[in-house]
Amino acid sequence: MPGDNATPIANGGVMGWLYKKGKYNKAWKLRYAALYNGVIYYFSGHLLELKGTLPLKDFVDVHQYHETNPPDDGGGNRKSNGRSAFQLQTKQGGRVFRFCADSKFTCETWVESVQRAMEQR
Numbered sequence: 001m002p003g004d005n006a007t008p009i010a011n012g013g014v015m016g017w018l019y020k021k022g023k024y025n026k027a028w029k030l031r032y033a034a035l036y037n038g039v040i041y042y043f044s045g046h047l048l049e050l051k052g053t054l055p056l057k058d059f060v061d062v063h064q065y066h067e068t069n070p071p072d073d074g075g076g077n078r079k080s081n082g083r084s085a086f087q088l089q090t091k092q093g094g095r096v097f098r099f100c101a102d103s104k105f106t107c108e109t110w111v112e113s114v115q116r117a118m119e120q121r
Contacts, residue, residue: 006101006109011037012120014113016106018042019071021098028071028100035110038117040088054088054097057121061089062114064107070100086111 006016015034020042022029031042031051040054067085084107085100101107 006106006113008113009034009036012113012116013037014109016110017102018110019100021100023095030071033099035113035117038121040114056088056114056118058090058092059088059118060091062086062111062118064111067098067100086114088114 006014009015013034013036015032015036018031018033019028020031020033021027029044031044032048033040033042035041038056040056042051042054043049044051064084064086070085084102084104085098086107087099088097089095090097099110101110
């Protein structure tokens with residue numbers, strides 16, 4: 001992962017590299033993510049093409065969880081011990097979006113930032 005960080009930005013936001021688990025293809029994919037003004041934007045790895053947006057007004061819950069199959073480095077070596085994962089659940093349909101960071105600190109920073117943003121909506 002290009003740097004293990006969660007950089008604070010304006011309005012209580014945060015940005016940095018995360019892995020996102022796909023809805024249909026369950027493989028973890030590296031994404032650059034930014035939480036800004038109550039929306040999580042996520043971009044493809046190195047090209048930074050916008051892949052999706054997650055307006056927090058559509059979510060009811062965010063929390064850390066133990067990921068039993070965390071991302072690896074492409075060579076079969078696990079990038080995480082599983083404790084650095086978090087998920088968001090939508091209000092309607094209950095869809096779950098899963099993210100994984102390279103450190104517990106980064107994961108906690110994301111969860112705290114998302115919780116604050118959800119409380120402000």
